[in-house]
Structure formats: C-alpha cells, structure tokens
Amino acid sequence: MRILFSATPAYGHILPLAPLMHAAGEAGHAVALTTSPGIxxxxxxxxxxxxEFLTAGAMPMxxxxxAARRTGAxxxxxxxxxxxxxxxxxxxxxxxxxxxxxxxxxxxxLVVSEAFDAIGPMVAADRGIAWYRAGFGPAxxxxxxxxxxxxxTRYHDAELNVAxxxxxxxxxxxxxxxxxWSSDVPVLPLRAQAHRRRRDMAVELRPSTTRPxxxxxxxxxxxxxxxxxxxxxxxxSRATTST
Numbered sequence: 001m002r003i004l005f006s007a008t009p010a011y012g013h014i015l016p017l018a019p020l021m022h023a024a025g026e027a028g029h030a031v032a033l034t035t036s037p038g039i040x041x042x043x044x045x046x047x048x049x050x051x052e053f054l055t056a057g058a059m060p061m062x063x064x065x066x067a068a069r070r071t072g073a074x075x076x077x078x079x080x081x082x083x084x085x086x087x088x089x090x091x092x093x094x095x096x097x098x099x100x101x102x103x104x105x106x107x108x109x110l111v112v113s114e115a116f117d118a119i120g121p122m123v124a125a126d127r128g129i130a131w132y133r134a135g136f137g138p139a140x141x142x143x144x145x146x147x148x149x150x151x152x153t154r155y156h157d158a159e160l161n162v163a164x165x166x167x168x169x170x171x172x173x174x175x176x177x178x179x180x181w182s183s184d185v186p187v188l189p190l191r192a193q194a195h196r197r198r199r200d201m202a203v204e205l206r207p208s209t210t211r212p213x214x215x216x217x218x219x220x221x222x223x224x225x226x227x228x229x230x231x232x233x234x235x236x237s238r239a240t241t242s243t
Contacts, residue, residue, distance in 0.1 A: 001238055002030040004108035006099070006120030008087065009036035009059055013114050014043050016136035016171065019193040020112065022048050023231035029238065032106055034099050034119070046197060054102040057095020057119070066090040084146025088118045092154045095119060100126050110238065112169070115144065118151035125160040134169040139181040169234065190231060 003024050007014045014035060025031045025048050033047070037055035044053070058066075067090040068075040073082040096119050103123040111131035113120025124131035155162045168183045171192040 001109045002032070002107060003110045003112060003238070004054070004103060004106065004120070004123065005031070005033045005112045005114075006117045006123065007033065007035050007114045008091065008116050009039040009057070011043065013116060013136065014039070015046065015195045017112070017114055017134060018047055018195050019231040020134065020169070020190075020234065021051060023235040024238070025050055026232065027235035027238070029235065032108070034103065034123070036095065046195070052106070054099065054106055056098035056102055057091065063090040063094050066094065080142045080146045083143050084148075084150040087116045088147035088150030088152075089154065092118050092122070092151055096122050096154060096158070099123060103127065113165075115139070116147060118147055118154070121151070121162045121165070122155065122158065122160055125155070125162040130166040131163075132167050132169055133165040133185075135172055138172050138176055138178045139170075139183075141178060141181045188234065190234065193231065 005017050005021055007017055014033070017033075021031050021033065030052070031048070031050070032052040032054050034054040034056065035043075036057045036059050038059040040053050040055055057063075064075050064086050067073075067082060067085040070090070071082060071085055073079065073085075075082065075086075078086070099119050100123055104126070108123070108127065109129060111120045111124040111127075111129065112134055113124075113131055115133060115135050121131055151162075165185050167186045167188050169190050170177070170183075170187050171190045173192070174189070
C-alpha cells in the first residue's frame with residue numbers, strides 16, 4: 001500500500017506523525033510526506049531515510065500573513081476564526097492545487113492528515129480514496145470547527161466532495177483529552193511515542209555530573225485500562241486490509 005502523510009510545515013505538526021510513518025515503512029508500505037519545500041532540509045534528517053517527499057505550498061509565515069491581510073485580524077493574537085482562515089483558508093489557497101497534482105503522480109492508496117491539515121482531505125477526495133485524521137495532542141473543538149469551515153469553501157470552489165475521515169488516530173490519553181470534544185468518526189487510540197532520531201545521526205550530549213538521573217516515570221499512562229493501539233499495530237492492520 002502507498003500511504004501519503006500530509007502535514008503543516010512545522011515541527012509540532014510533522015514530528016507527531018513520525019512514529020506512524022516509521023511503522024508504516026517497517027510494515028512494507030511505501031510512504032511519502034507532503035508539506036512545504038521550505039521545511040524539507042530541516043525535517044528530513046529527523047525522518048526515515050526511505051521516506052519520499054512531495055513538496056508544495058507556503059511556509060507558516062507566508063500563509064499566516066496572507067490570512068491576516070485578507071481578514072484584517074492580528075496574527076499575534078489569533079482568534080479561532082483567524083486560525084481557521086490560516087490553516088483551512090490561506091494554506092489551502094497557496095498549496096492545495098499543486099499538492100493534488102503531485103499526489104496524482106505518486107498515486108497514494110491512503111492519506112493520513114494531521115489535525116490542522118486541510119490539504120490531505122483534498123487529495124483523498126481527488127483520488128477517491130479513504131483518509132485518516134491524526135491528532136497530535138488534546139483536540140481543540142472550536143479551532144478544528146473553524147478550520148473545517150474555512151476549508152469547506154475551498155473544497156466547494158474546487159468541486160471536491162470531501163468525505164469524512166475513515167477514523168481519528170488519537171495519541172492523547174483519554175484522561176487528558178478535552179472533555180468537550182467528541183468525534184463523529186471512529187476513534188483509534190494510539191500509544192503515544194516520543195520522536196526518536198535516526199540511529200545514524202550523531203548527537204553530542206554533555207555528561208551530567210551534578211545530579212543523578214531522575215527515576216523513570218511516564219505521564220502518558222491512562223488512569224484506566226483503555227485498549228490502545230501502537231503505530232506498528234495500526235500499520236500492520238492496514239497491510240492486512242490491503243491484501
């Protein structure tokens with residue numbers, strides 16, 4: 001299976017997808033990431049060497065300034081409405097068409113789109129394929145609704161019938177999730193994993209001589225035994241589905 005990941009060009013939006021991309025590659029899938037060319041040189045060394053890049057669109061400063069010009073709002077004090085116009089409006093305006101063209105050549109079978117990304121769903125609609133939405137922390141219902149509102153206008157103008165996601169990949173433990181948020185699609189809990197750099201990357205760390213290492217403790221463990229799925233298990237399930 002060919003899986004295309006789509007993300008806003010920022011570390012906090014791409015790196016949460018890294019465990020999923022790595023697991024998909026290990027499961028034998030072809031994996032690509034579509035994002036802005038402006039971040040490729042910075043994020044590339046952090047990701048798997050076999051990952052392909054489909055680069056198109058603007059960087060955050062450019063599409064944020066575009067949204068601020070159109071709306072007259074202050075990008076340094078953004079309201080949910082402005083955030084919606086930034087991610088669901090200007091970013092789509094400045095990269096949606098080019099991304100669709102690139103994806104048409106790469107021909108994905110499935111799209112995984114991070115929560116603030118409104119371009120991946122366009123690709124899925126154009127290709128007539130399923131897509132998943134992937135969270136990267138507690139959901140923000142008001143902001144997500146504004147992104148969807150702004151994006152809906154672009155989808156209509158592009159004559160794309162964007163279907164609901166096949167599911168929501170949620171790395172946020174239930175006790176930490178926004179209690180006001182509910183999903184209209186099936187939620188697949190994922191076991192949260194920290195980003196790990198590739199093993200071939202040299203990292204220099206200064207030895208600590210001032211205090212001992214703190215005891216191991218994970219704040220991500222849920223308070224109740226909720227079944228959770230690892231990124232590897234999700235990737236294997238997609239391999240089973242595709243055969």
